Amino acid sequence: MKSEHYAEPVNNKLLRAYFDLVYNPVYDFIAAQFATYYRLQSACVDKLEFHDGDNVLCAGVGTGNEVIEVLGASKNVNIVGVDYSDTALNKAYRKALAWGKEIEVLPMDVQSLEFNTGSFDKVLCLHVMDWVEDDSRATTEIIRVLRDGGQFVITYPSDKENFSLGINILRDSIRHNGNTGRLKTIYSLFSSILLGGIVYLPLLFRPRRRSYSRRDLETVFSNLTNGDFGIEEYPAYNDFIIYGRK
Numbered sequence: 346m347k348s349e350h351y352a353e354p355v356n357n358k359l360l361r362a363y364f365d366l367v368y369n370p371v372y373d374f375i376a377a378q379f380a381t382y383y384r385l386q387s388a389c390v391d392k393l394e395f396h397d398g399d400n401v402l403c404a405g406v407g408t409g410n411e412v413i414e415v416l417g418a419s420k421n422v423n424i425v426g427v428d429y430s431d432t433a434l435n436k437a438y439r440k441a442l443a444w445g446k447e448i449e450v451l452p453m454d455v456q457s458l459e460f461n462t463g464s465f466d467k468v469l470c471l472h473v474m475d476w477v478e479d480d481s482r483a484t485t486e487i488i489r490v491l492r493d494g495g496q497f498v499i500t501y502p503s504d505k506e507n508f509s510l511g512i513n514i515l516r517d518s519i520r521h522n523g524n525t526g527r528l529k530t531i532y533s534l535f536s537s538i539l540l541g542g543i544v545y546l547p548l549l550f551r552p553r554r555r556s557y558s559r560r561d562l563e564t565v566f567s568n569l570t571n572g573d574f575g576i577e578e579y580p581a582y583n584d585f586i587i588y589g590r591k
Contacts, residue, residue, distance in 0.1 A: 364430035373408050373436070381581040386414045388579070389471055389498045392588040395419035399466040402427070404455045404487055405473030409437025415469070416444050425465075427453035456483045463492040470499045472584075480555050481565075488569045491591045498588045503578065504556040562587055 390411065395401075399422040403411055406426030415424060426437045426448060434450040441448040453459055455470070456479050468491050474480045484499070491497055559576055562585055566574045574589025 361429045364428075365432045368430075370432060373410070382410075385500075385579055385582055385584070385586075386411050386471065388577075389469065389500065389586055389588070390414040390418055392498050392586075393418070393467050393469065393496050395422055395467070397421040399423065400464065401425070401467045401469065402460075402465040402487075402490065403437075404458070404468060404470040404483075405429075405476075406437045406450065407433050407472075409433075409440040411469055411471055412437055412441050412448060413444060416441065416446055420444075420446055422467075424448040426450045427455065427458070429454065456486060458486045458490050460490045462489050463495075464490050466492060466495045468495070468497045468499075470497075472500055472582075474499070474501050474555070484565060485569065488591055493591055495591050496589070497591065498586065500579075500582075500584045500586055501557045501562060502555070503583050503585050504558045504561075557585060559585065 393401075393415075395415070395418055397419070399419075401415060401422050401424045403409075403415070403424060403426040406412060406428045407430075409426065412424055412426060415422065424441065424446070426434065427450070428434050428437070429452070431452060434452060438448060438450045451459075455473055456477055468487050470483075470487055474483065477483045480501075487497060487499060559578075562576055566587060566589065570589055570591055574587060577586045577588075578584070579586055
């Protein structure tokens with residue numbers, strides 16, 4: 346069965362416009378350039394065990410960078426990407442085509458997924474819970490569309506999230522780039538942080554800011570799964586990575 350009817354909040358139209366006009370056109374040139382971003386994506390995708398023919402949902406696919414990470418692990422899967430933003434969906438589709446894979450992209454709200462229960466073998470949802478109005482509903486929907494025994498990876502903002510996020514990313518990028526012999530100039534790094542701050546500025550004006558402790562997430566997923574899940578903290582982004590099976 347599909348999700349029951351969900352009334353989209355009026356302010357979602359403004360959020361969609363922001364993603365279409367500001368966030369997604371510049372995202373790949375700013376936030377997606379940080380080494381810690383790539384490592385987070387890799388850490389999440391590595392937790393999924395792909396098999397030929399798997400149906401994979403990227404919930405809140407954004408500009409499709411996690412799609413490329415999935416294709417790097419296995420090209421023999423069927424990928425569906427959903428997102429608020431048409432700009433994001435177009436970018437994700439074109440990136441997959443450049444890798445020789447045609448994926449399905451659909452404009453859809455992760456809080457009301459228009460799929461039958463148990464439609465997917467894997468679900469990947471990265472940095473979406475920072476934006477949705479009802480993160481509890483979004484979580485329930487993600488687990489609903491996953492088949493029994495299917496795997497999920499979802500990130501959530503931790504209760505340690507604060508204005509130090511940009512400093513954490515900057516410090517992590519300097520350390521990583523220096524260790525690999527690709528140290529960027531301080532000017533370049535700070536410019537990226539500044540532009541990234543502008544991109545993420547609307548997060549400060551959300552009607553409410555939801556964050557989680559490890560205990561919060563243990564309670565949520567104990568109720569939604571059979572207990573087969575793990576929780577890891579990713580300090581550079583002040584995120585928790587939740588992964589496991591339905």
